Amino acid sequence: MDEINTEAPPKDGAQDGGKRWRNKRTPRGGKRMGEVKEAPKNRDHSENRVGDPFSGGVNRNGEGWFGRMRDAITANKKSHEERLGCYMNFGSKEKSIRFAPLGGLDQIGGNIAVFETEKSAIIVDVGMSFPTPEMHGVDILIPDFSYLHAIKDKIAGIVITHAHEDHIGAVPYLFKELQAPLYGTPLPLAMIGSKFDEHKIIAHKNFFRFVEKRKPVKIGDFEVEWIHMTHSVIDACSLAITTEAGTVIHTGDFKLDNSPIDGFPPDYHRLAYYGERGVLALFSDSTNSFNLGMTKSESIVGKTFDDLFSKAKGRVIMSTFSSNSHRIAQAIDSARKFGRKVAVIGRSMEKNLSLAMELEYVKFDQKIFIDAHEVAKMPDSEVLVITTGSQGENQAALFRMSINEHRHIHIKPTDTIVISAKAIPGNEASISTVVNQIAKSGATIAYQEFSEIHVSGHAAQEEQKMMIRLIKPRFFIPVHGECQHLLKHKETAISCGIPERNIAVIEDGEQIDISAQGIRKIRGVRCGKTFIDNQINREVESDVVYDRQNLAKEGIIVLIMQIDKKEQKLSTKPSVMSYGLVAQKRERAFNKELEGVLDSFVRGIRPEEYGNMKMIENNLRQAMKKHIFRSLKRYPIIVPNIFVQ
Ligand SMILES: [Zn+2]
Ligand SMILES: [Zn+2]
Numbered sequence: 266m267d268e269i270n271t272e273a274p275p276k277d278g279a280q281d282g283g284k285r286w287r288n289k290r291t292p293r294g295g296k297r298m299g300e301v302k303e304a305p306k307n308r309d310h311s312e313n314r315v316g317d318p319f320s321g322g323v324n325r326n327g328e329g330w331f332g333r334m335r336d337a338i339t340a341n342k343k344s345h346e347e348r349l350g351c352y353m354n355f356g357s358k359e360k361s362i363r364f365a366p367l368g369g370l371d372q373i374g375g376n377i378a379v380f381e382t383e384k385s386a387i388i389v390d391v392g393m394s395f396p397t398p399e400m401h402g403v404d405i406l407i408p409d410f411s412y413l414h415a416i417k418d419k420i421a422g423i424v425i426t427h428a429h430e431d432h433i434g435a436v437p438y439l440f441k442e443l444q445a446p447l448y449g450t451p452l453p454l455a456m457i458g459s460k461f462d463e464h465k466i467i468a469h470k471n472f473f474r475f476v477e478k479r480k481p482v483k484i485g486d487f488e489v490e491w492i493h494m495t496h497s498v499i500d501a502c503s504l505a506i507t508t509e510a511g512t513v514i515h516t517g518d519f520k521l522d523n524s525p526i527d528g529f530p531p532d533y534h535r536l537a538y539y540g541e542r543g544v545l546a547l548f549s550d551s552t553n554s555f556n557l558g559m560t561k562s563e564s565i566v567g568k569t570f571d572d573l574f575s576k577a578k579g580r581v582i583m584s585t586f587s588s589n590s591h592r593i594a595q596a597i598d599s600a601r602k603f604g605r606k607v608a609v610i611g612r613s614m615e616k617n618l619s620l621a622m623e624l625e626y627v628k629f630d631q632k633i634f635i636d637a638h639e640v641a642k643m644p645d646s647e648v649l650v651i652t653t654g655s656q657g658e659n660q661a662a663l664f665r666m667s668i669n670e671h672r673h674i675h676i677k678p679t680d681t682i683v684i685s686a687k688a689i690p691g692n693e694a695s696i697s698t699v700v701n702q703i704a705k706s707g708a709t710i711a712y713q714e715f716s717e718i719h720v721s722g723h724a725a726q727e728e729q730k731m732m733i734r735l736i737k738p739r740f741f742i743p744v745h746g747e748c749q750h751l752l753k754h755k756e757t758a759i760s761c762g763i764p765e766r767n768i769a770v771i772e773d774g775e776q777i778d779i780s781a782q783g784i785r786k787i788r789g790v791r792c793g794k795t796f797i798d799n800q801i802n803r804e805v806e807s808d809v810v811y812d813r814q815n816l817a818k819e820g821i822i823v824l825i826m827q828i829d830k831k832e833q834k835l836s837t838k839p840s841v842m843s844y845g846l847v848a849q850k851r852e853r854a855f856n857k858e859l860e861g862v863l864d865s866f867v868r869g870i871r872p873e874e875y876g877n878m879k880m881i882e883n884n885l886r887q888a889m890k891k892h893i894f895r896s897l898k899r900y901p902i903i904v905p906n907i908f909v910q
Contacts, residue, residue, distance in 0.1 A: 349762065356512065362506075363777065365775070369773070374395065374406075386485070387484055392431040403810060406796060424448050425447065427450075437461055450475070453500060479532070491503075497518075504517065513779070524562045525564070537735050549729060554753035577709075583682075584652050597651070604647055610653075657698055700712060741768045742784075751770045776788055821844050822842070822846070822893075824839060828908070833868055846893070882907060
């Protein structure tokens with residue numbers, strides 16, 4: 266057991282806050298879970314009580330105005346200490362809560378984590394991630410669910426923070442293996458619902474439990490409250506998770522947008538409420554840990570759109586993340602202002618927008634929309650096309666437009682292409698390809714040279730600080746980011762007064778136990794990735810993917826040979842086929858060379874070895890490998906077919 270922290274109760278009131286608040290007016294009750302203790306209205310500072318500052322009197326030591334001023338300074342200092350301390354007047358010191366991230370720490374995407382008490386467990390988010398280019402034939406990665414199977418009987422529910430794929434993308438795959446009540450706000454559950462339709466597991470929608478923000482829900486040993494948060498998708502939430510050990514706050518993905526498009530800023534009051542009540546641990550979004558200042562408000566992008574749309578002479582083609590309904594709404598608004606009709610093109614864009622409209626998160630007059638085939642009939646200056654492909658995906662509409670292969674849209678030199686997005690790490694090259702292809706057509710491109718053409722959905726440093734100050738947790742665990750982001754977030758937390766010993770930077774598969782006494786690393790739990798082929802929505806076994814990697818990197822040789830056992834030689838000319846090793850013009854010479862190796866190999870087989878064909882095959886592979894590595898520095902896959910007469 267690796268002890269991270271066993272600190273003694275700090276002097277800042279983290280441990281004895283209960284005592285401080287225990288005065289005549291607010292007798293300390295039991296510490297039962299669910300009970301909400303209000304901060305006393307009149308704190309009893311009798312030892313320091315100062316005289317009435319307006320009476321012109323003296324303080325208890327008989328001193329005049331200077332003495333009274335000194336008393337006020339002392340009292341204010343004490344008040345600061347009290348308000349900054351994490352009071353921990355809530356929850357039992359003996360109880361603990363366990364946390365194990367199974368994805369999303371030290372990597373981008375695939376977020377999934379498990380909170381556990383002794384008797385029950387909840388899973389927070391079940392996201393997917395994208396494969397690296399060498400994972401041939403793999404479309405998405407989902408988390409390894411082995412640990413969830415191991416604690417199957419404890420799982421009381423699955424809790425969803427928001428509708429991004431890195432948080433919900435793997436839910437249908439999990440449900441095919443095991444089911445539990447699935448809690449979330451309407452948009453994420455509706456999106457999961459449409460995935461269940463695609464995966465033909467419609468009956469599992471019975472597990473959906475729609476939650477109301479600000480209304481805690483009992484899930485096993487947990488009480489979970491969804492707290493409204495701003496992000497780059499509608500209906501995102503932070504979670505307040507309360508157990509007998511106290512409350513932990515999981516921010517989910519967040520930014521602090523004070524002028525959001527829908528007018529609903531983060532629910533600071535609930536965050537502050539929990540902060541004042543006492544929070545055991547804060548798990549906070551680390552994505553933008555290196556960004557200084559505040560992330561700009563989503564509403565700023567609308568002004569850039571207005572500017573670009575008003576200057577554009579021809580059509581405007583705008584591409585962004587299909588999940589960002591507020592971005593799309595702003596583009597549609599700008600279009601309306603400048604007399605443009607809107608064509609929405611791309612499957613996920615159409616699907617997400619119609620869902621957001623159906624749920625009434627965004628509202629538009631249907632008359633503003635036109636179909637893709639109607640674009641050509643309209644004057645260019647009256648058209649806005651909103652489309653998918655802002656990450657350069659080669660299946661998406663923008664890519665097909667860029668290579669002139671889209672059915673309805675052929676890019677013209679008079680078009681203005683607006684890419685309202687930033688590359689997700691790993692996608693830079695594909696975006697660059699699309700931008701270059703568009704550039705060749707002579708169209709105007711508005712991309713990252715406009716600083717306010719896109720804003721992030723994640724908190725920069727000042728927002729991360731604000732979150733820490735509101736929650737003032739006892740312990741801090743940075744989540745959602747690579748190791749470098751987590752460590753930077755740790756620095757930020759230290760600058761906000763969280764002692765270094767109270768911060769745990771952990772990675773996927775590490776389980777920690779959190780109690781008022783400290784954080785302990787307990788053990789490793791199994792985590793990893795499962796490869797998925799999207800064509801069949803099924804797993805590709807890892808050995809298949811490794812074989813493909815080997816094939817791509819090293820090539821393959823197929824050998825067919827017939828051995829005359831008595832004569833100890835090849836009875837006919839062997840057949841050698843190789844792929845991915847030598848150019849066609851060298852193939853004959855190469856094959857001849859290998860035939861020579863086969864010939865001497867066969868002559869070397871001892872008669873008693875014929876009883877074990879597996880061994881002969883293995884020895885042949887070794888001999889071939891040795892030879893090929895010497896000449897080509899490659900280790901191809903070797904497939905021998907040996908027939909003995
Ligand atoms: Zn997100
Ligand atoms: Zn995320």
